[in-house]
Amino acid sequence: MTGRVALPVVHRAMVASLATNIRQGGTSAQCWKYDLSQDRSLGGSVRIAAISVEQDDVNTYLPKGDMWSVHKFGGTCMGTPQRIQSVADIVLSDSSERKLVIVSAMSKVTDMMYNLVHKAQSRDDSYMIALEEVFEKHMAAAKDLLDGEDLASFLSQLHSDVSSLRAMLSAIYIAGHATESFSDFVVGHGELWSAQMLSYAIKKSGAPCSWMDTREVLVVKPSGPNQVDPDYLESEKRLQKWFSRQPAEIIVATGFIASTAENIPTTLKRDGSDFSAAIIGSLVRARQVTIWTDVDGVFSADPRKVSEAVILSTLSYQEAWEMSYFGANVLHPRTIIPVMKDNIPIVIRNMFNISAPGTMICRQPANDNGDLDACVKSFATIDNLALVNVEGTGMAGVPGTSSAIFSVVKDVGANVIMISQASSEHSICFAVPEKEVAAVSAALHVRFREALAAGRLSKVEVINGCSILAVVGLRMASTPGVSAMLFDALAKANINVRAIAQGCSEYNITVVLKQEDCVRALRAAHSRFFLSKTTLAVGIIGPGLIGGTLLNQLKDQAAVLKENMNIDLRVIGITGSSTMLLSDTGIDLTQWKELLRKEAEPADLANFVRHMSDNHVFPNKVLVDCTADTSVASHYYDWLKKGIHVITPNKKANSGPLDRYLKLRTLQRASYTHYFYEATVGAGLPIISTLRGLLETGDKILRIEGIFSGTLSYIFNNFEGTRTFSNVVAEAKEAGYTEPDPRDDLSGTDVARKVIILARESGLTLELSDIPVKSLVPEALASCSSADEFMQKLPSFDEDWAKQRSEAEAAGEVLRYVGVVDAVNQKGQVELRRYKRDHPFAQLSGSDNIIAFTTSRYKEQPLIVRGPGAGAEVTAGGVFCDMLRLASSLGAPS
Numbered sequence: 001m002t003g004r005v006a007l008p009v010v011h012r013a014m015v016a017s018l019a020t021n022i023r024q025g026g027t028s029a030q031c032w033k034y035d036l037s038q039d040r041s042l043g044g045s046v047r048i049a050a051i052s053v054e055q056d057d058v059n060t061y062l063p064k065g066d067m068w069s070v071h072k073f074g075g076t077c078m079g080t081p082q083r084i085q086s087v088a089d090i091v092l093s094d095s096s097e098r099k100l101v102i103v104s105a106m107s108k109v110t111d112m113m114y115n116l117v118h119k120a121q122s123r124d125d126s127y128m129i130a131l132e133e134v135f136e137k138h139m140a141a142a143k144d145l146l147d148g149e150d151l152a153s154f155l156s157q158l159h160s161d162v163s164s165l166r167a168m169l170s171a172i173y174i175a176g177h178a179t180e181s182f183s184d185f186v187v188g189h190g191e192l193w194s195a196q197m198l199s200y201a202i203k204k205s206g207a208p209c210s211w212m213d214t215r216e217v218l219v220v221k222p223s224g225p226n227q228v229d230p231d232y233l234e235s236e237k238r239l240q241k242w243f244s245r246q247p248a249e250i251i252v253a254t255g256f257i258a259s260t261a262e263n264i265p266t267t268l269k270r271d272g273s274d275f276s277a278a279i280i281g282s283l284v285r286a287r288q289v290t291i292w293t294d295v296d297g298v299f300s301a302d303p304r305k306v307s308e309a310v311i312l313s314t315l316s317y318q319e320a321w322e323m324s325y326f327g328a329n330v331l332h333p334r335t336i337i338p339v340m341k342d343n344i345p346i347v348i349r350n351m352f353n354i355s356a357p358g359t360m361i362c363r364q365p366a367n368d369n370g371d372l373d374a375c376v377k378s379f380a381t382i383d384n385l386a387l388v389n390v391e392g393t394g395m396a397g398v399p400g401t402s403s404a405i406f407s408v409v410k411d412v413g414a415n416v417i418m419i420s421q422a423s424s425e426h427s428i429c430f431a432v433p434e435k436e437v438a439a440v441s442a443a444l445h446v447r448f449r450e451a452l453a454a455g456r457l458s459k460v461e462v463i464n465g466c467s468i469l470a471v472v473g474l475r476m477a478s479t480p481g482v483s484a485m486l487f488d489a490l491a492k493a494n495i496n497v498r499a500i501a502q503g504c505s506e507y508n509i510t511v512v513l514k515q516e517d518c519v520r521a522l523r524a525a526h527s528r529f530f531l532s533k534t535t536l537a538v539g540i541i542g543p544g545l546i547g548g549t550l551l552n553q554l555k556d557q558a559a560v561l562k563e564n565m566n567i568d569l570r571v572i573g574i575t576g577s578s579t580m581l582l583s584d585t586g587i588d589l590t591q592w593k594e595l596l597r598k599e600a601e602p603a604d605l606a607n608f609v610r611h612m613s614d615n616h617v618f619p620n621k622v623l624v625d626c627t628a629d630t631s632v633a634s635h636y637y638d639w640l641k642k643g644i645h646v647i648t649p650n651k652k653a654n655s656g657p658l659d660r661y662l663k664l665r666t667l668q669r670a671s672y673t674h675y676f677y678e679a680t681v682g683a684g685l686p687i688i689s690t691l692r693g694l695l696e697t698g699d700k701i702l703r704i705e706g707i708f709s710g711t712l713s714y715i716f717n718n719f720e721g722t723r724t725f726s727n728v729v730a731e732a733k734e735a736g737y738t739e740p741d742p743r744d745d746l747s748g749t750d751v752a753r754k755v756i757i758l759a760r761e762s763g764l765t766l767e768l769s770d771i772p773v774k775s776l777v778p779e780a781l782a783s784c785s786s787a788d789e790f791m792q793k794l795p796s797f798d799e800d801w802a803k804q805r806s807e808a809e810a811a812g813e814v815l816r817y818v819g820v821v822d823a824v825n826q827k828g829q830v831e832l833r834r835y836k837r838d839h840p841f842a843q844l845s846g847s848d849n850i851i852a853f854t855t856s857r858y859k860e861q862p863l864i865v866r867g868p869g870a871g872a873e874v875t876a877g878g879v880f881c882d883m884l885r886l887a888s889s890l891g892a893p894s
């Protein structure tokens with residue numbers, strides 16, 4: 001499209017420079033034509049240059065030096081004389097050739113002015129005192145800011161304005177009524193004074209500056225309740241006239257106020273000054289409109305709800321538009337319209353943090369690189385909604401049903417926030433504010449009484465307590481994968497979606513969810529697109545040998561994981577049996593031990609879990625049970641149900657009562673929460689994962705046999721020569737191979753638990769009591785009250801052990817404690833056996849485990865996994881590995 005674009009120009013030199021630019025542009029851009037003659041003389045000097053260019057390209061081609069830059073400063077920015085001076089400094093530091101600065105009244109002044117009108121029309125004569133306060137405020141500010149002639153002339157104007165206001169308010173007082181234009185006249189003085197003060201402040205620095213009463217220029221007409229439309233043509237004419245009278249390089253103009261075509265003062269209503277800036281920006285074809293405020297820019301989500309919200313560098317006009325609907329601190333949609341039609345960028349910047357670049361709202365975001373993540377710009381929520389669901393077979397194919405439904409909604413004056421109808425047409429659902437739903441429901445029941453009675457409609461259902469989560473972004477609807485990413489994040493945070501709406505508009509996907517889930521959903525979705533894809537909040541239970549080693553490993557590896565794999569692991573809680581340490585954002589792992597000593601509170605598992613589930617910063621949470629406690633293990637089901645993943649080296653859950661185990665596994669398979677327990681068998685050795693791999697690929701397990709106890713392996717590998725049995729047991733304990741109570745190892749219970757875990761994993765339904773176990777704990781020591789007592793008394797049985805060893809040695813054999821899963825006969829077994837010295841089980845060293853899988857595929861030669869099967873580092877490593885497996889199932893790169 002080619003359009004004629006009129007440029008207001010002030011100096012003859014500007015026209016010459018424009019002509020040069022156009023000529024130069026003309027050599028590369030064929031579409032250029034220029035006509036400087038047409039509006040050449042106005043009072044003998046050139047005022048208007050008219051050129052024809054592609055409408056969309058106006059900003060690209062126009063000579064930058066000759067263009068206006070528009071700034072708008074709101075009331076907060078103009079709040080004190082010091083701030084007004086800072087505004088002046090900002091304006092002066094803009095190197096654009098021409099600057100148009102739109103200002104609001106000093107902060108609170110507009111309210112003070114409305115209050116004057118209110119008091120006067122309520123016949124409250126304290127309006128006079130209130131007017132005096134307004135006067136004092138401006139006088140004080142001016143005295144601070146200005147001096148000499150400037151101050152005198154401002155104060156004289158202020159005096160004269162206040163006299164007029166006194167007269168006007170007195171008339172309102174007598175009439176007991178203020179017309180809208182009277183009120184607008186009074187209220188607009190705030191801007192008149194702030195604009196003059198700023199203009200004097202700029203002039204003080206030697207820069208030529210005029211101030212503009214925009215009522216002389218901006219013409220608007222009412223277009224609805226509390227709404228006006230600019231008359232661009234008339235405003236442009238008046239603006240040219242104004243320029244012809246007062247050429248200046250810096251103009252400070254009043255925001256908010258305007259006049260009607262009949263020159264009656266009026267205002268631009270809500271968000272008036274932003275609107276003024278946009279209209280004026282459009283009238284002068286500004287290079288850019290900068291809206292100065294007190295935030296660094298537009299956030300990706302409400303930072304009060306999402307602490308990890310980020311400032312967006314760019315936004316398209318439409319995105320900004322969508323976001324403002326959801327109450328984001330952007331701009332009112334109508335503020336965007338005037339600049340959008342001319343492709344003028346708006347930049348939102350923080351006047352109190354000049355170093356922040358702010359957010360640019362423009363046609364084509366500069367950093368739009370086509371990534372999935374880049375499609376999504378921001379998230380917003382609306383609470384206190386209800387869904388209305390109208391359902392029935394009689395709706396399908398019946399024209400007019402939706403029209404009938406929505407005319408009922410309109411008649412009760414309810415506001416429909418979103419609508420969704422599946423193409424089967426059997427139901428239509430829509431969201432309205434909760435406070436309006438009773439009326440909507442009642443009216444629908446009346447309107448569809450017959451259809452409901454006849455069964456054509458089956459129900460008009462109201463679902464209270466809903467919220468909307470809206471995702472805003474350009475090209476979302478046309479980019480595969482965006483909605484998948486969103487719904488995936490919601491599913492993984494265990495959030496149920498009640499209804500979905502996505503228009504073809506590309507800019508918004510709206511989901512309705514339970515209000516109580518809303519903030520969590522917001523955070524889950526936000527972190528999916530803005531945080532590392534796999535930010536995982538971790539709670540460690542039992543910082544003993546394994547838990548403590550795991551914490552140290554996490555400390556050492558966290559940065560690498562974040563950098564290389566985009567996995568962000570944050571330990572937000574550590575609980576032992578007596579104390580616990582909680583953090584909302586992550587514990588400093590370099591000093592977790594010290595913190596747990598100094599800053600901990602009494603341990604309380606229920607509170608610990610609540611701390612995890614109540615944390616809405618991180619959508620993915622995992623509890624890592626590093627205890628050997630049965631009662632801790634009994635909670636896994638509840639945690640998984642709450643959407644918290646569980647990882648553990650603790651064998652108690654998987655080897656506990658069968659019905660509980662089956663319930664846990666059923667839940668695990670049906671939900672999006674994960675339960676990993678690789679370290680329960682063979683510590684860090686890949687035993688569970690190997691077995692899973694075999695089963696999932698259709699192999700059939702026949703037998704699993706091996707040495708499953710690191711402790712017993714160590715003991716029998718080292719119980720040689722003259723060494724005593726009790727001494728070797730003490731060594732195993734010292735090395736961290738044993739259970740917290742070594743009797744669990746020596747009794748064979750630990751091995752039996754592992755056998756049960758593998759048997760159940762292979763599909764056998766066995767209880768721990770089904771496994772015959774040969775205990776190595778002397779009967780007399782079974783009843784020792786503590787592990788320590790047991791260890792003290794163990795040496796008295798050394799001779800018995802020495803005897804067994806010599807018998808085996810005499811036969812050329814060694815003792816080995818083995819476990820067997822006999823899948824063919826559906827049973828398990830744990831016993832002390834003797835093996836020839838050349839048997840693979842006799843070749844082990846240290847705490848080695850060896851596990852042989854005989855399967856349909858590995859029948860002749862079993863699949864063997866061998867290696868250290870106990871010890872702090874390898875076990876914690878196995879648990880850590882499960883954490884990464886979890887991260888990977890949450891979407892971390894593999």
Ligand SMILES: NC(=O)C1=CN([C@@H]2O[C@H](COP(=O)(O)OP(=O)(O)OC[C@H]3O[C@@H](n4cnc5c(N)ncnc54)[C@H](O)[C@@H]3O)[C@@H](O)[C@H]2O)C=CC1
Binds near residue numbers: 541870
């Ligand atoms: N040590 C090893 O080589 C291997 C150990 N495991 C398993 O790892 C788990 C931990 O073993 P270790 O670290 O050696 O034990 P540990 O006794 O050193 O640590 C357990 C920790 O849990 C704490 N704790 C106990 N009950 C608790 C409760 N209700 N709430 C909070 N904290 C509680 C204890 O105070 C202790 O700090 C056990 O289940 C064990 O079977 C698994 C594979 C290998």
Ligand SMILES: N[C@@H](CC=O)C(=O)O
Binds near residue numbers: 682683712737
């Ligand atoms: N105490 C156990 C530790 C691993 O599960 C063992 O000795 O194997």
Ligand code: NA
Binds near residue numbers: 686
């Ligand atoms: Na393992």
